Amino acid sequence: xxxxxxxxxxxxxxxxxxxxxxxxxxxxxxxxxxxxxxxxxxxxxxxxxxxxxxxxxxxxxxxxxxxxxxxxxxxxxxxxxxxxxxxxxxxxxxxxxxxxxxxxxxxxxxxxxxxxxxxxxxxxxxxxxxxxxxxxxxxxxxxxxxxxxxxxxx
Amino acid sequence: xxxxxxxxxxxxxxxxxxxxxxxxxxxxxxxxxxxxxxxxxxxxxxxxxxxxxxxxxxxxxxxxxxxxxxxxxxxxxxxxxxxxxxxxxxxxxxxxxxxxxxxxxxxxxxxxxxxxxxxxxxxxxxxxxxxxxxxxxxxxxxxxxxxxxxxxxxxxxxxxxxxxxxxxxxx
Numbered sequence: 001x002x003x004x005x006x007x008x009x010x011x012x013x014x015x016x017x018x019x020x021x022x023x024x025x026x027x028x029x030x031x032x033x034x035x036x037x038x039x040x041x042x043x044x045x046x047x048x049x050x051x052x053x054x055x056x057x058x059x060x061x062x063x064x065x066x067x068x069x070x071x072x073x074x075x076x077x078x079x080x081x082x083x084x085x086x087x088x089x090x091x092x093x094x095x096x097x098x099x100x101x102x103x104x105x106x107x108x109x110x111x112x113x114x115x116x117x118x119x120x121x122x123x124x125x126x127x128x129x130x131x132x133x134x135x136x137x138x139x140x141x142x143x144x145x146x147x148x149x150x151x152x153x154x
Numbered sequence: 155x156x157x158x159x160x161x162x163x164x165x166x167x168x169x170x171x172x173x174x175x176x177x178x179x180x181x182x183x184x185x186x187x188x189x190x191x192x193x194x195x196x197x198x199x200x201x202x203x204x205x206x207x208x209x210x211x212x213x214x215x216x217x218x219x220x221x222x223x224x225x226x227x228x229x230x231x232x233x234x235x236x237x238x239x240x241x242x243x244x245x246x247x248x249x250x251x252x253x254x255x256x257x258x259x260x261x262x263x264x265x266x267x268x269x270x271x272x273x274x275x276x277x278x279x280x281x282x283x284x285x286x287x288x289x290x291x292x293x294x295x296x297x298x299x300x301x302x303x304x305x306x307x308x309x310x311x312x313x314x315x316x317x318x319x320x321x322x323x324x325x
Binding site for chain 2: 062063065066067068069070071072073074075076077079080081083084086087088090091093094098108109110111116117123124125126129
């Protein structure tokens with residue numbers, strides 16, 4: 001079926017005088033740093049880096065201690081204020097619950113269907129309310145902003 | 155939730171005059187304040203750590219706030235300009251109220267405090283050191299050892315294995 005045409009004419013031959021030489025040898029890249037100087041540079045950079053880091057870290061540590069010292073000095077003041085605010089809110093929560101559930105017959109404030117919060121709960125012992133209890137009567141946005149007040153609990 | 159049995163202080167008992175100052179001002183006066191009110195601060199923090207009850211440390215807390223108020227009133231009366239200068243520097247020079255960037259204003263403030271209130275700046279890291287606090291507070295009673303009536307009796311000697319038992323790593 002394939003009725004190919006038969007090639008005629010002169011055969012392809014190398015150029016006159018032959019092909020040029022072929023490069024077989026590997027050509028190396030131009031060397032900038034030798035192995036020895038690379039290692040030496042690495043060691044020098046690392047050593048200097050560590051020295052600067054430790055030297056600076058002493059200063060950073062010193063400043064951190066000073067900062068911490070200042071914060072410890074006002075810790076009592078902040079905590080005292082926070083305690084008062086916290087107790088006020090606990091009392092407000094209790095009043096709000098009593099007001100909210102006053103129409104429910106037989107409701108006991110601070111208990112869930114006559115079950116105390118903890119077994120053997122001692123009224124003389126103060127157990128800090130957890131976060132959902134503390135914000136039970138708060139609006140979402142207002143309560144969220146007061147998270148800071150709660151988080152100062154140290 | 156607090157029941158009606160829990161004794162909670164009333165609103166009036168909890169309302170005292172607070173120190174209405176921002177963080178930069180508190181941080182600026184912190185070191186001298188801590189030295190000025192050292193006794194009250196230690197009493198209050200000792201009470202808190204001993205009793206772990208905010209209701210029982212209200213008086214100590216009020217003493218702390220009163221002492222701090224007195225300190226800041228004195229500063230306002232005697233070293234207001236230097237204090238404001240220092241606090242402004244602390245407020246505006248860094249994001250974390252760093253002391254290290256305000257040495258010049260600090261030295262001016264320190265000098266004023268030493269001259270006017272006779273209150274030297276405490277040594278470096280003074281409030282991070284461990285100190286002994288001399289107090290008249292009664293020692294808290296140790297927590298009673300709980301007694302459980304249904305504890306099983308100890309195993310008699312005869313039941314125990316005679317030659318020990320298999321070790322943990324022996325199988």
